[in-house]
Amino acid sequence: MQKLICKNCEHSELLTEINGSNTTKILIVPEYEIRKKDGLHIYPLYCLKCRHITKWSSDPNNYSGKAINGIEYYKTFKITKKYKEMFSPIENSLGGRGYTLREQKNILFCGQF
Numbered sequence: 001m002q003k004l005i006c007k008n009c010e011h012s013e014l015l016t017e018i019n020g021s022n023t024t025k026i027l028i029v030p031e032y033e034i035r036k037k038d039g040l041h042i043y044p045l046y047c048l049k050c051r052h053i054t055k056w057s058s059d060p061n062n063y064s065g066k067a068i069n070g071i072e073y074y075k076t077f078k079i080t081k082k083y084k085e086m087f088s089p090i091e092n093s094l095g096g097r098g099y100t101l102r103e104q105k106n107i108l109f110c111g112q113f
């Protein structure tokens with residue numbers, strides 16, 4: 001089971017449960033940066049416990065040699081305005097019941113891993 005870890009406070013959650021419940025403390029968005037040298041997709045995760053962003057990528061075969069449970073981690077930093085705007089629709093939807101388009105998109109996104 002792949003799980004994501006906040007590299008600031010070490011809180012972790014299973015990838016399959018992220019964005020899926022009202023108790024989720026780690027959020028992810030289907031937006032990524034492409035690393036120039038190899039085209040790797042790097043995603044941000046947002047930890048609601050400590051309000052930090054951690055950059056990560058999926059590395060199930062540990063090509064990097066640095067993967068933890070199939071995930072490689074990069075820098076972590078306090079959330080900025082840019083990321084606040086990126087994550088606010090998901091954060092705002094956590095208390096709601098039923099499906100929205102945005103939630104469905106996130107569920108599909110989690111299914112990729």
Ligand SMILES: [Zn+2]
Pocket residue numbers: 006007008009010011047048049050051052
């Ligand atoms: Zn954290």
